[in-house]
Amino acid sequence: MDVKLVFLILTFSISVLGMLAFVIALIQKQVLVPHQAAEAIFGNGELGTSELDAKSALSSHWQKLDQSARRPITFAIVVSVIWLVLGSIFGLLVSFKFHAPDFLGTQALLTFGKLRPLHLNIIAYGWLSPAALAVAMWLVPRLTKVPLQNTKILFAAGFLWNIGVILGCIGILFGYSDGLEWLEFWWPFKILLALAGAMVAIPLFHTVYLSKEKHLYVTLWYFIGALIWFPVLFIIANSHFLHSGVQQAIVNWWFAHNVLGLWVTPLGIGIVYYLIPKITGYPIASYQLSLFGFWGLALFYSQVGMHHLLGGPIPTWLGNLSVVMSVGMSIPVITTAINHHVSTYRHFHVLKDSVVLRFVVFGAMSYTVSSLQGSLHSLRTFNYITHFTHWTVSHAHLGLYGFTTMVLFGGIYFALPRLVGRNFKHPGLLNLHFWIAATGIIIYAVGLGIGGWLQGEELRNIHGSFETSVKLTIPYLIVRSVGGTLMLISHILMLYNVLSILRPEKVEVSK
């Protein structure tokens, strides 16, 4: 029989069976969760106490679990922060080149078209993925009450992943590129990434399997989902022999949006679902709603990618499907927003005491804003203006920086002191990092968003000219560079913070 037909029937029946299993689980009341389950993350007598100080009795209660995979996770955090600094340097160079096109322009290796994919890939695969996985895997023992299993596999995965990223970047510089956005790394190097990604799933599933907890906390749902989704997406999108022409463009953007929606986003949301209640000391507002959030994301987010190709040579029904699903995304976004923001609002004063919470709450707020923005500009009326413009870039940064990166800053600043058993020596520098980064991304997103919108209106104006659409963006591109500079400064500060906590304190009591 035709292979295509087999796959067609297979995927269709898996999805129908999945729905069926879901309905059965619903009838058997396996899916609904009691509100007390939201308290699963609190140990005895912890409810109502903020976890602020890594040296407090509360944190030391978790010490054994927190340090069960100390080495691989610390390694991943440090390496990803170095990638972050490197990736933002390239990003800033690219940004300068928009308003100073001859800047560093005579060298083949420093041309715009090479630094631009270098920036994206380093941030996506060097910073976001490993940093999110590090914080997520650090949380797994706290959620399962089992020390992390297979830490050697995790370590090996970390090495393999980073070697893949290094080789991929060198490849881009020297012309070895698959030529697809978000998938530029040359395919032999991407095999390393796929392998490493799948290897990370082993400790997760093994640890979850050993857990005696009756209930899996919401954070784990998202981690499980992400680690199933990413390898599948990555392997299918990189099976280049299957794809060509317009169909490849469809798969390209199906992947590119899913890597945000089904990989980075669920890891980020999962971390928020843990940190907000843990730091405020009270469970999230509505545990039932979190179910809608998760299943809504799983169903809707996996089908939104085609709004990147509206108006292009793709089947109309496919574009419409993605528009409907993008609007549908507002359901999980709003439910998640209620949970995150109401929980924060009730214990707002903790924001004064905890820089970590400040990062996380800023991230959660950006998630709401950028997601609703995403639903809105997937509508054809809006999309026809924003498509092909800097608006998209602004939106992407609001999501990946304002939301995910800020949450990961918080997550790393929460995890590191508990991994090494010391507090940060200069908490003021964490606070400084927060304000510089937050100011930077706000300037970036607002400035470039306005510029992109005006550019889009000009590209739609039948009496307009392309020349005007280029000229009018220049001031906004300069504003973007200002925001970007602030972001880079904050990252260098972060690298200093991370490295300084790793150094053992000098004044140690000798035996």
Place this chain on the structure above:
Amino acid sequence: MNKAYIFVFGSTSTIALSIFLFVLVPRMQITEVNSESISAQTPYTDAELRGRHVYIENGCIYCHSQQVRDPVAGADKQFGWGRPSLPSDYIYDKPHLLGTMRTGPDLSNIGSRQPSRDWHHLHLYNPRSLVSWSIMPGFSFLYDISISKESPKEGAIRVPGAEDQWLVPHEEAEDLVSYLKSLKRDREPMKASEAIK
């Protein structure tokens, strides 16, 4: 054991549904649509394919799209970018280079719009020498400048305004320009049923 299986199974089925809808069905549909017409495009020559790789390597896609939208969506037609794109315009494209940014103009039909080889070379060498407001990077590293009274090499281009300066394109630049000149997605495809007659 806990309820992890619900999430494993549920996540697997949603992604399966997504693969069904976005990978498999469009693939079948586009194959069918393409079989109904004969593309006006011709296969790329070796030089054009090498040029296509230079285009990929230097990241042209990050500023230039190669897809023309329906008139409802934008002023693509008024800007001279040609008719709305069809799936059959891309049958020789692997990897696809549709692009989603228009920091620079669309290039679907740049070969028809700008057939001059010399223009392309001078523009690639220094875009602002021809288009004062351009923010495109120059690709001077794909060229040599030679000073002489006579043409130093076949294919060298005299730099306008300078009597004795010649632009000598590297082979990569020649390939890139052949590729750009081959982009002519403005001809209509023929219906397969008509072609048989």
